[in-house]
Amino acid sequence: MAITETAYAKINLALHVRGKREDGYHEIETLFAFVDAGDTILAKPAERDTLTTVGEFAQALDNPFDNLVMRALNTLPRPQGLDVTLEKNLPIAAGLGGGSADAGAIFRIVEHYHGLPEDWHFRAERLGADVPSCVKSEMAIGRGTGTELEAVENDMAGMAVLLVNPRIPLPTAPVFKAWAGEDRGALPTGTAREIAQNGRNDLREPAIEICPQIADILEELSREEPFQFEMSGSGATCFALYEQTAARDEAARRIAGAHPEWWQMTGKLR
The missing domain is CATH 3.30.70.890 (GHMP kinase, C-terminal domain)
Incomplete structure (x- = not known):
């Protein structure tokens, strides 16, 4: 049976850059929040993984088969493939974590069908610093490069x-x-x-x-x-x-x- 997931747009309600690390990345402290709108992903079981991109910003994906949706699929072990249609409603390189949100939605879809491996956080982290937060798509504080997540009292839901x-x-x-x-x-x-x-x-x-x-x-x-x-x-x-x-x-x-x-x-x- 097919399921639909929203890849929720990510916004940073605050973003403090604390320094540059030796590995070239930056040490940040941020408040991640998520909007109840974004890209839309339709998925159904298939013999192998396939991806179709539609929507206003679909053409902006230089290589849709090397984007974060396919990379997320490739990093998650499963007994069967997924036929995925990505409706790209969020602009590219826009500060909304669009690709990371798409990857996060794929993690939730795979969790629905098969469950996630115990090391899912590490697998998400390898895809991008804000992918772990996008898997849950819940308000959180991010530290380090953004991968170290802490709970926060969300008194802004529904704004x-x-x-x-x-x-x-x-x-x-x-x-x-x-x-x-x-x-x-x-x-x-x-x-x-x-x-x-x-x-x-x-x-x-x-x-x-x-x-x-x-x-x-x-x-x-x-x-x-x-x-x-x-x-x-x-x-x-x-x-x-x-x-x-x-x-x-x-x-x-x-x-x-x-x-x-x-x-x-x-x-x-x-």
Whole structure:
């Protein structure tokens, strides 16, 4: 029987870069959150693994058979294959963990059919630093490169979310390379709301240097005075959180009218 999974869009409600490691990666502290919308994956048992990509951003995948969906399938032992259709609704290189979210959804699909191996976290970690968080797709604090996960009191579930992207891919590596190298302090403590309110995104300024449109989006998102607005991850997607759905929808309508070239998605925090 076929099943459908949402690859939930990942946003960073705060992202503190603490330093560069000897292995070239960066030490970070972040608050991962997930929106109840994203890519859609349909899967059914098959003799061998197959992948079909559809949706607005399907053509942006340079090699769909070498993306994180196929890599996730290849890393999980199973007695049978899966016929997978990926509806790519999230933009590529957008700070939303799109590929990692797709991989996380594959882990949940395999868990449904066969269960996961005991070392699933290690297998997820090898695919990408934020893949382990995307497997669960639950709000969590991430440390190290983002793979060390800690529980946090989620007092933000159900908040309305607006995501906006200028349709400009922004790969992670150049943004981290442009980071000034200054440790501006640890992630705040407390509930998710307290961390989100008192945290920051240390990659915002280096990302704006590469993609100035991010500053334009943040300015637009500030106008309805949302609970929080910030760039997600390494960009270029920005988010705004609202206590009331009507305020989010009004902001979405206004921004779509002023900037029809920008991509949008709405949802709620999980």
